[in-house]
Amino acid sequence: MTLRLPQGTYAPRREPLALPSGGQPPESRTVFAAAHVVADPYDTHGSQDAPPAVDWDATLAFRRHLWSHGLAVAEAMDTAQRGMGLDWPAAAELITRSAAEAKAVGGRIACGAGTDQLTAPASLPAVRDAYEEQLTHVEGSGARAVLMASRALVGAARGAEDYLATYGRVLAQASEPVILHWLGPMFDPALEGYWGSADLDVATETFLEVIAEHPDKVDGVKISLLDAEREVEVRRRLPKGVRCYTGDDFHYPELIAGDEQGFSDALLGVFDPLGPLAAHAVRSLDTGDAEGFRELLGPTVPLARELFRAPTRRYKTGVVLLAWLSGHQEHFTMLGGQQSARSLPQLARTYQLADGLGLFPDPELAEARMRALLVVHGVPQ
Numbered sequence: 001m002t003l004r005l006p007q008g009t010y011a012p013r014r015e016p017l018a019l020p021s022g023g024q025p026p027e028s029r030t031v032f033a034a035a036h037v038v039a040d041p042y043d044t045h046g047s048q049d050a051p052p053a054v055d056w057d058a059t060l061a062f063r064r065h066l067w068s069h070g071l072a073v074a075e076a077m078d079t080a081q082r083g084m085g086l087d088w089p090a091a092a093e094l095i096t097r098s099a100a101e102a103k104a105v106g107g108r109i110a111c112g113a114g115t116d117q118l119t120a121p122a123s124l125p126a127v128r129d130a131y132e133e134q135l136t137h138v139e140g141s142g143a144r145a146v147l148m149a150s151r152a153l154v155g156a157a158r159g160a161e162d163y164l165a166t167y168g169r170v171l172a173q174a175s176e177p178v179i180l181h182w183l184g185p186m187f188d189p190a191l192e193g194y195w196g197s198a199d200l201d202v203a204t205e206t207f208l209e210v211i212a213e214h215p216d217k218v219d220g221v222k223i224s225l226l227d228a229e230r231e232v233e234v235r236r237r238l239p240k241g242v243r244c245y246t247g248d249d250f251h252y253p254e255l256i257a258g259d260e261q262g263f264s265d266a267l268l269g270v271f272d273p274l275g276p277l278a279a280h281a282v283r284s285l286d287t288g289d290a291e292g293f294r295e296l297l298g299p300t301v302p303l304a305r306e307l308f309r310a311p312t313r314r315y316k317t318g319v320v321l322l323a324w325l326s327g328h329q330e331h332f333t334m335l336g337g338q339q340s341a342r343s344l345p346q347l348a349r350t351y352q353l354a355d356g357l358g359l360f361p362d363p364e365l366a367e368a369r370m371r372a373l374l375v376v377h378g379v380p381q
Helices: 056-068 088-105 124-140 151-156 160-173 199-211 228-237 252-257 274-285 290-307 312-325 336-338 344-357 365-374
Strands: 003-005 008-010 031-034 072-075 109-113 142-145 178-183 218-224 244-245 266-267
Touching: 003 344, 031 274, 056 072, 056 088, 072 088, 072 344, 088 109, 088 124, 109 124, 124 142, 124 151, 124 160, 142 160, 151 160, 160 199, 178 312, 199 228, 218 228, 228 244, 228 252, 244 252, 244 266, 244 344, 252 266, 252 274, 252 290, 252 365, 266 274, 274 290, 290 312, 290 344, 312 336, 312 344, 312 365, 344 365
Parallel strands: 031 072, 031 266, 072 109, 109 142, 142 178, 178 218, 218 244
Antiparallel strands: 003 008
């Protein structure tokens, strides 16, 4: 049997990649998968302006899947459509539910704290208060906090000094060290000029100054700029004990593998669909098998680059497509109708690359679902 894709006929793979079922967390690296949310397909709102409707059972089941393979979960981040369908009330409930589930199964979790309860324009005091409200909620749930980049802070700040003061105030309130997240404008155009400058060299110095002034309050930094050289530069300048969690969905194998001066841990949206394979690959590093790590993870980069191709912020559509094709949810529906954010040729290419890697636990199910999607979009089979 073959599929007729927009780019031509394709013969699907018949067997999945052979991987261990489950596994312990890697020891040599800390690895978070930023997880997507499963929309409620019976939501009658069907509008980007409507309150989000989440299928909580399927959403939590997917987190258990990630934990079962030894991955930590990064919750309520941009992969969960934060700021693109998931509002703060829904994110707060997601954090509460996921943190409780993590405690029940012994899984590791970190949750995003931002300022998305604010409406623009907002003052600097309002930004600080919003950060503190969400930080309190995350810590109260028992999770580590990830301080997310703030659209409201971009609008309120007049220079680097406002970022230094705002982060200083919020970090002072943290009861445990947090993860600082630098999300680039390719993921969210509203974050252009973060840290007070569109010049990345200048912005980097401000970012490092925040960390240097509060090293005891920073567990690590997540850098999502798709710039491997800059990440390595920052990594080498971090205070002792502060981790670098790569958020580079283009160059993650080389950054996690590291060099003679160090390595990056990981907090990646691409590890949502790559979960079992990624965890198994990183465990190879526990035994010093760098070659085995690269053999497993290196071939996934073309898929990652397809998922995160410009406009990068729409990568969640491909992530949810793969979750559906893999059998982790029963539909290809997203909050706010975001399943329409990628074209059919892009979705077909995503399927083809994932199938070629053997990512689908049940290739026949994936083929049948992809065939149905193609037919609905007018591609006869």
